[in-house]
Amino acid sequence: MEKAGLYIHIPFCVQKCLYCDFLSFSGRFQYAKQYADQVCREIEFKKDWGKKLEFDSVFIGGGTPSSIEPEWIAQILNKARTVFSFAPDSEITIEVNPGTLSQAKLKAYSEMGINRVSMGMQSTSDRLLHSIGRVHSKEEGIHCALTLAQYFTNRNIDLISGIPGIDGEQPQTMAELQEDLAFITAMQVPHVSIYSMITEPGTPLYQLTQENKVIACDDELERQMYHHIREYLILNGYDHYEVSNFARPGYVCKHNMKYWQGSPYLGIGLGSASFLPWDHNSDTYVRSTNETDLMKYLDQVEFAPKEEILIPLDERRCEYMMLGFRRIKGPDPELYQSLFQQDLYKDFDSHLSYLHTMEYIRSDLSLTKKGMDYANHIFEMFV
Amino acid sequence: MNKQENIRNFCIIAHIDHGKSTLADRILEKTGVLTQREMEDQVLDNMDLERERGITIKAQAVRLNYQGQDGNEYVYNLIDTPGHVDFNYEVSRTLAACEGAILVVDASQGIEAQTLANVYQAIDHNLDIIPVINKIDLPAAQPEVVRKEIEDVIGLPADEAPLISAKAGIGIEDVLEAIYKNIPGPKGDPQAPLKALVFDSYYDAYRGVIVYVRIKDGSVKKGDTIRFMSTGNAYVVTDVGWFKPGALQSSDCLECGEVGYIAAAIKDITDATVGDTITLSDRPAKDPLPGYKKVQPMVFCGVYPVDGADYEALREALFKLKLNDASLTFEPETSQALGFGCRCGFLGLLHLEIIQERLSREFNLDLITTTPSVIYHVYAPDGSMSTLDNPSNMPDPTKIEHIEEPIVKAMIMTPKEYVGNIMELTNDRRGVFINMDYIEENRVMMTFEMPLNEVIYDFFDSLKSRTRGYASLDYEMLGYRASKLVKLDIYLNGSVVDALSFIVHEEKAYSRGRRIAEKLKEVIPRHQFEVPIQACIGGKIIARETVKAYRKDVLAKCYGGDITRKKKLLEKQKEGKKRMRQFGNVEVPQEAFLTVLKLDSNN
Numbered sequence: 006m007e008k009a010g011l012y013i014h015i016p017f018c019v020q021k022c023l024y025c026d027f028l029s030f031s032g033r034f035q036y037a038k039q040y041a042d043q044v045c046r047e048i049e050f051k052k053d054w055g056k057k058l059e060f061d062s063v064f065i066g067g068g069t070p071s072s073i074e075p076e077w078i079a080q081i082l083n084k085a086r087t088v089f090s091f092a093p094d095s096e097i098t099i100e101v102n103p104g105t106l107s108q109a110k111l112k113a114y115s116e117m118g119i120n121r122v123s124m125g126m127q128s129t130s131d132r133l134l135h136s137i138g139r140v141h142s143k144e145e146g147i148h149c150a151l152t153l154a155q156y157f158t159n160r161n162i163d164l165i166s167g168i169p170g171i172d173g174e175q176p177q178t179m180a181e182l183q184e185d186l187a188f189i190t191a192m193q194v195p196h197v198s199i200y201s202m203i204t205e206p207g208t209p210l211y212q213l214t215q216e217n218k219v220i221a222c223d224d225e226l227e228r229q230m231y232h233h234i235r236e237y238l239i240l241n242g243y244d245h246y247e248v249s250n251f252a253r254p255g256y257v258c259k260h261n262m263k264y265w266q267g268s269p270y271l272g273i274g275l276g277s278a279s280f281l282p283w284d285h286n287s288d289t290y291v292r293s294t295n296e297t298d299l300m301k302y303l304d305q306v307e308f309a310p311k312e313e314i315l316i317p318l319d320e321r322r323c324e325y326m327m328l329g330f331r332r333i334k335g336p337d338p339e340l341y342q343s344l345f346q347q348d349l350y351k352d353f354d355s356h357l358s359y360l361h362t363m364e365y366i367r368s369d370l371s372l373t374k375k376g377m378d379y380a381n382h383i384f385e386m387f388v
Numbered sequence: 389m390n391k392q393e394n395i396r397n398f399c400i401i402a403h404i405d406h407g408k409s410t411l412a413d414r415i416l417e418k419t420g421v422l423t424q425r426e427m428e429d430q431v432l433d434n435m436d437l438e439r440e441r442g443i444t445i446k447a448q449a450v451r452l453n454y455q456g457q458d459g460n461e462y463v464y465n466l467i468d469t470p471g472h473v474d475f476n477y478e479v480s481r482t483l484a485a486c487e488g489a490i491l492v493v494d495a496s497q498g499i500e501a502q503t504l505a506n507v508y509q510a511i512d513h514n515l516d517i518i519p520v521i522n523k524i525d526l527p528a529a530q531p532e533v534v535r536k537e538i539e540d541v542i543g544l545p546a547d548e549a550p551l552i553s554a555k556a557g558i559g560i561e562d563v564l565e566a567i568y569k570n571i572p573g574p575k576g577d578p579q580a581p582l583k584a585l586v587f588d589s590y591y592d593a594y595r596g597v598i599v600y601v602r603i604k605d606g607s608v609k610k611g612d613t614i615r616f617m618s619t620g621n622a623y624v625v626t627d628v629g630w631f632k633p634g635a636l637q638s639s640d641c642l643e644c645g646e647v648g649y650i651a652a653a654i655k656d657i658t659d660a661t662v663g664d665t666i667t668l669s670d671r672p673a674k675d676p677l678p679g680y681k682k683v684q685p686m687v688f689c690g691v692y693p694v695d696g697a698d699y700e701a702l703r704e705a706l707f708k709l710k711l712n713d714a715s716l717t718f719e720p721e722t723s724q725a726l727g728f729g730c731r732c733g734f735l736g737l738l739h740l741e742i743i744q745e746r747l748s749r750e751f752n753l754d755l756i757t758t759t760p761s762v763i764y765h766v767y768a769p770d771g772s773m774s775t776l777d778n779p780s781n782m783p784d785p786t787k788i789e790h791i792e793e794p795i796v797k798a799m800i801m802t803p804k805e806y807v808g809n810i811m812e813l814t815n816d817r818r819g820v821f822i823n824m825d826y827i828e829e830n831r832v833m834m835t836f837e838m839p840l841n842e843v844i845y846d847f848f849d850s851l852k853s854r855t856r857g858y859a860s861l862d863y864e865m866l867g868y869r870a871s872k873l874v875k876l877d878i879y880l881n882g883s884v885v886d887a888l889s890f891i892v893h894e895e896k897a898y899s900r901g902r903r904i905a906e907k908l909k910e911v912i913p914r915h916q917f918e919v920p921i922q923a924c925i926g927g928k929i930i931a932r933e934t935v936k937a938y939r940k941d942v943l944a945k946c947y948g949g950d951i952t953r954k955k956k957l958l959e960k961q962k963e964g965k966k967r968m969r970q971f972g973n974v975e976v977p978q979e980a981f982l983t984v985l986k987l988d989s990n991n
Contacts (some may be wrong), residue, residue, distance in 0.1 A: 010946060028949075167940070200944040226915070228938045249944050264948045277951035292952060314952060327955070329945055379916065380942035385962040388955050 009058035009281075010263040011089065013044065013081060014274030015070035016299065019105060022127075023138040023171065023213070028276035028297055029068040033375035036299065041077035043303050044274050045084040047295075048257060050308045052088050054271055054281060060085075061092035062260035064100075065119075071101035075113035081386045082117050085273070096121055096159075096259040103149035111156040121258075122153055123161040123198075129188045130167060130181045136174040138166075138209075159256060161196040166234060167227040168202050170220035171213060177222060182230050183237075189302035190241050193254035199234050200249050201227055228378060245333050248380060263330055267325040267344055275302045276311075283315060290316045294316060318345070327387035330380065335370030355370075356386050390490070391572040396404075397465045398808040399482055401510060402492035402502040407522040411492055411554040412468060416633060418560050419452040419464070447646055449588075449600060451630045451637075454564055462568050465630075465647035467587070468504075475735060476782060477681070480509060481587045481663050484679055485601070485602035485647060488516040488571030490563065492545075495521045495551075496530035498537050498831065501860035503849065504944060507542055518566045519546045525553040533828075541827050574645030581673040582606035582614070584642075590852070591711040595626065597654035598636070601666060602647050602658070604677060609641040613669035614652060617676040621659050622669045623652035658710070681811040685717050685733025686794070686865075687740055687760045687844050688777040690887060694731030694754035694969070694978065699728045706730060706752035709743060716743060725887045725971055726756055731778060734760075737844045756969065756981050759890040762841045765792040765868050777891040782875045785926055792868040794840040800851065801833050808949035809854040810834060816831070816948035817842035818893060837866060876901055876930075878908070879922040880974045887981065902931040907983045912976055914939035919974050 016029045017037055063085065070078060078099065085091075098121040099114055106286060114122070126146045128134050134142065141149070153160055164185050168177035181242050189197050202222065213219050222230075235245050243251040247265060250258065263270055269290070272279045276297040283289040293310035296302045322345055329336025341349040350357065358365045365376035365383050377382060402408035448468040458460055469482040483489070489510045493499055510517055516965040519538050520529045531551050538546040550566060552559030552974075575585075588600035608614065615622045617828055629638040630648040642648045654660055665676035693702045706718045717733035734740040740760060747753045767789045776782060798819065800810055804826075811821070819836040826832055836846075843863060851859050874897055878888040894898055901923030908921050912935050923931040946954050968975040 010948075043951055188593060201940060201942075217431075224939045227940055248942055248946075261947065264946070264951070270948055274950065276949065278951070280948065280951075294949070294952075312952075324951070324955075328946065328951070340990045375916070378938070378942065381961060382941065383959065384943065385965075388958045388962060 006057060006059040006090070007269060008061045008092070009055075009268060010062045010064065010260050011055075011060045011085060012260075012270060012271035012272045012274075012277055013063065013065045014067065014277045015065060015073060015078075015084070016040075016275045017072050018067065018069045019072055019102075020138065020140050024165075024202060024204070024210040026208050026326070027068065030299070033299065034073065036303065037073040038077060039303055040275075040299075041073070041080055043305070044081050047273050047305075047308050048081070048084050048088050051271065051273070054279075055089040057282075058269060058271070059090050059092050060271075061095050061339045062263065063091070063095060063097040063370060064122055064260040065098065066100045068100075069102045069104040069105055069125075070099050071110060075117070076112050076307040077083065079113065079117040082119075086118075098123055098161075098258070098260060100125065101149075101153075103145040103267065106149055106152065108152065110150045111152060115156050118156070121159040121161070122157045123147060123163065123196075124153060124161045126185075127163060127165045127189075128148065128177070128181070129185045130177070132174060133168050133177055133181065136171040143240065147188070150188075150194070151232040154192065158195070160194050161198060161258065162192070162194045164189070164197065166199055166201050166230045167222040169204070169210075169214075169222050171210070172218050174218050174220075177230075179226065179233065180228060182233065186234065189238075194267075197251045198249055199251070201231060224282050231378075234375075247333065248331050248377065265328045266337070266340060267321065275299060279310075280316075288318045288321075290321055291314055313365075315351060321345075322347075322352060323387040326356070330372065330376075330383045330387075333372050333377070335366060335372060338370070360386070392576075392578065392643065394460060394568075395463045395574055395645045396488065397466065397467065397486045397574055397645070397647055398468050398488040398490060398567060398569050398571055399486045399491060399762075400490045401469065401503065401517075402522075403494070403497070403503045403505045404491050406500075406503070407554045408468075408492055411490070411520070411522065411560075412466060414554050414557055414560045414786045415464075415466060415564065416450065417453065417557075418564060420452050420969050449631045450633050451647070454568070456568050457565060458568075460568070464564075464567060464648075467647065475715075475739070477589040477735075479506060480513070480679065481585070483510050483513040484677070485585055485587045486513075486515055487574055488518065488567070490567070491517050491519045491542075492522050492554075493519065493534055493538060495523045495534050496526050497732040498534050499541055499801075501799050501833065501862045503860075504542070504729075504801070505862040507797070516571050516927075517543055517544055518563070519549040520559075520563055520566075521546075521549050521551050522554055524560065526554050537741050537828055539795050539956075550686070564786060572621065573910060576603070576605045576644045578605075578607060578644035581671045582608050582612075582666065582668045583673045583677055584608060584614075585658060585677050586616075586662055586664045588662060588664060589660040589711060591708055592651070595651045595653070597651075597660045597711060599650045599652075599654070599660045599666070600647075601642070601650055603642050603644050605644060605673065606668070606834065607641055607643045608650060608666070608668070614650065614666050615669045615672060617665040617667055617673070618680060618690050619659050619664075621656070623654055625650055625652045627651040631653040639893070660711070665967045676692070685715060685735060686840060687736055687762060688731060688732075688758040689740060690721055690723060690726065690729050690758035691718075691732050691744070692723065692726040692756045692758070692887070694756055696727045698753055701751065702730060702747070702753055702755070704943065705747050705753060706732070709746060713743075715739070721778070723758070723887050725885045726969065729756075733777070737846065737848070741826060754978075755853070756887070756978050757951075758887040758981060761845055761891060762844065763795050764794075764873065764891060766793070776891075779875050779891050780886045782891065790870050793871045793873060795837055795866045795869045796843060796863040797866050798836045798838045798843060798861060799833060800836070800859055800861050801827065801831065802855055804830055804832050806855040806859060807834065809831060810851070813847075813850055813854055813922045814838065818896075838863075839869075839871065839893070840865075840949045874925050876904075877924045878904060879920070879924060880908075880912070880971055880976065881919050883972050884924075885971055885976070897925055898930050901925075904983075905931040905933040908980055909933040909935055911979045911983055912974070913968075914941075915974065917973075923964045 013338040018029045020031045097119045099119050100123045102125045129143045131143050170176040238251045269281050277295045280292050283291045292314045296311050337351040400408045450466050452464040454462045454464050469479050521534050524531050535546045550559045550562035583605040584601040584603050589597050592598050612625045628642045628650050629636050663680040667673040710716045715735050720732040721731040766774050766776050769789045814836050819838040822835040824832050824834045872894040873891050874894050876892050877884050905921045905923050918937050919935040921933045922929050968977050
């Protein structure tokens with residue numbers, strides 16, 4: 006049976022951050038219970054979808070899953086476990102945010118079989134946390150990270166680099182970023198995701214930028230930060246395994262790797278995306294997206310996808326390359342061979358030799374430093 | 389057959405937005421040519437571009453039958469005229485095809501500079517003018533004030549001017565009645581040798597050039613051999629007829645006084661130029677109709693395909709456009725930076741923009757347009773003069789004694805509260821104030837002498853934005869005058885980009901050079917190395933900017949739910965890069981060339 010990932014979306018948040026473009030919203034907790042019930046119904050409805058799959062990773066993301074009652078998380082997880090087949094060594098992750106956690110919640114997560122926790126810290130600077138609309142302080146973040154460590158070994162912390170100066174604030178400085186990094190190593194967190202801030206259209210940050218109320222982080226500084234992060238974390242025993250992800254040995258995120266390896270995944274819950282073989286021809290895959298309106302989702306009986314895109318074989322190959330180059334090691338030729346029964350080097354000969362001449366990649370397909378800085382040039386070649 | 393005395397050939401003169409097209413629609417509706425349901429709004433402006441911009445670019449004609457209250461049956465030929473200063477020659481040929489004109493004046497806005505210019509032109513062509521006051525249903529309408537204005541400013545009796553609302557359909561019958569009463573039937577001798585005035589033409593893939601004509605003398609029918617008097621070329625007529633909205637109606641013969649079309653399998657498009665006279669080969673007229681002139685383009689620029697392989701397609705497209713547009717000129721040109729392209733001549737900046745848009749819309753061409761230029765007169769030390777319309781061909785400074793540039797008389801009509809703004813703008817554009825007349829208590833006509841090269845750089849747009857759209861502009865050539873002009877070059881990463889060079893007055897070179905460098909810095913994407921941008925005059929650097937090496941060019945996040953969107957984003961970026969031009973190792977987006985054009989519009 007093919008190994009697959011299961012994604013479960015919990016859209017509730019205490020407060021939506023200014024930069025956030027995920028499908029989430031502040032409050033509306035009155036619907037949380039109803040939502041959990043509906044997610045369970047969706048799992049039941051999609052029973053057959055999971056028949057040919059074995060899930061060895063589950064990711065409960067958001068939103069802020071830790072902002073709702075743990076018993077509802079347990080209800081969903083138990084439902085998924087009964088309906089689908091889980092591998093014995095499954096990685097089961099939940100996303101949490103400081104300010105929404107308690108010892109009791111963590112204990113409950115651990116008891117329901119969750120074995121990995123991903124915490125949204127974003128920054129250790131109070132002024133920046135405040136300016137981007139986070140609900141927690143540095144102090145609460147530290148407290149939360151320490152508590153997590155008592156219950157879980159497999160932990161991740163999310164950080165943001167290149168934070169712009171919003172509404173009178175100055176942008177993030179290199180010194181502030183260095184403090185964030187010191188925090189990571191001090192906490193001995195085995196996995197860290199550091200995203201360079203993206204101003205996505207439709208977010209309040211975008212709006213403020215249009216209104217000239219934002220001082221962007223200087224492009225040169227943003228790159229210096231990126232280079233610094235990489236050097237610092239490698240020096241401290243982390244492997245830089247994806248554009249924005251670092252892990253100590255044995256702590257690579259199994260679930261996220263699926264996205265960059267062309268593996269199938271099933272998304273459950275509001276706006277979730279699935280990537281699964283097409284019923285009529287398994288060479289072709291379907292990427293489908295769930296209903297994105299909460300009220301409509303809660304009323305659904307049929308769970309018809311809001312959008313469905315067919316990805317035929319050729320496009321799947323290209324997508325494999327595009328996503329594969331998000332990994333610092335580059336796409337895996339052996340995995341490519343096993344997925345497509347073809348030779349990656351032959352299929353993409355001219356692309357690869359161009360990328361090589363441009364010094365974006367090495368002959369083993371791994372990204373050079375230049376390749377990491379201009380990775381979009383690489384990705385674009387495969388869209 | 390139509391009796392000559394019952395034919396009325398007329399056009400409608402109006403300022404943009406005063407309701408010309410709406411009135412034309414109403415007339416069509418009233419005379420039963422179209423029912424309201426059949427009619428797409430503003431039938432006569434049938435190019436998308438015309439509808440979007442609310443202007444008429446191409447002349448159009450349509451025949452209507454009208455049952456007059458006097459009991460006679462009339463044939464009305466309504467000829468729609470272009471309405472922008474760029475198209476003055478087309479307007480003059482259309483006027484020459486008519487005996488009368490309806491002058492539409494907005495009851496709240498009154499007369500505008502352009503209206504006035506067109507009215508004077510109509511008077512010059514001896515047309516009988518019927519003033520009509522439109523939009524009387526608007527709250528701000530002041531029909532009596534406007535009536536007086538027409539009498540005072542233009543000197544036309546307006547006491548019987550119909551008060552109408554084309555939009556609401558009020559007073560249309562009055563207009564229709566006034567036409568046969570006030571406009572004379574066409575004169576001309578039906579027995580004389582054929583003289584047909586070409587006032588427009590377009591290319592039909594199956595029938596060749598369809599020529600719009602007004603028969604001034606004689607008649608023409610299928611099978612006749614016709615001759616264009618300016619070229620001497622002869623053709624056998626395959627079809628004649630008249631115009632229904634959006635279609636042609638064949639007829640046996642076009643008689644003296646009629647307006648219609650001639651098809652004669654004309655393949656050589658340059659043979660059917662506006663203003664030419666058609667006669668019969670075996671019985672030719674002695675002299676052509678007066679007024680034919682080869683239109684002189686005033687503004688020139690290089691037009692290049694983004695993809696070099698499209699050069700032939702570009703030429704082909706220009707040939708086709710030229711068919712409908714005698715004023716468009718082009719010849720092959722090569723730029724070091726842009727490869728093969730065409731040097732095109734236009735009547736003005738609007739004309740340029742329209743051609744550019746049509747090339748991209750109708751022919752799907754991706755184009756780069758270089759900075760427009762006027763024709764300069766360059767005098768060598770030995771006193772000899774050469775013309776220059778391409779900055780790249782500017783001779784070495786040692787070989788220039790002096791340069792002269794074209795000067796126009798610009799007439800601006802405006803409500804008086806904007807006089808200060810206009811003085812400021814014209815001052816900035818090297819305008820010399822000549823005088824100011826009060827047209828009425830609140831409106832003035834200001835006259836300036838201005839270098840044409842200042843007028844072509846989005847002067848009209850700036851004028852509109854500084855007067856909240858109220859000012860109107862017209863200009864005419866005055867002649868050439870010596871001026872201190874220099875060539876400004878732009879260097880990217882150390883190499884000159886010929887397509888960005890332009891000629892500018894010495895005093896303005898610094899500020900312009902600086903602003904171009906600043907703008908280019910914004911639009912040129914970051915490369916993997918620093919890109920210096922320099923503005924230079926004769927090797928002297930007057931402005932410098934640097935595009936820094938780094939930019940964020942990696943998507944920080946890409947997970948399951950995001951892949952579709954991220955792919956679209958990357959596709960868009962990739963598409964954008966395709967539209968770039970490579971100069972040495974610097975990629976320049978098309979926008980950069982436009983930026984130089986529109987430098988002042990963001991003020």
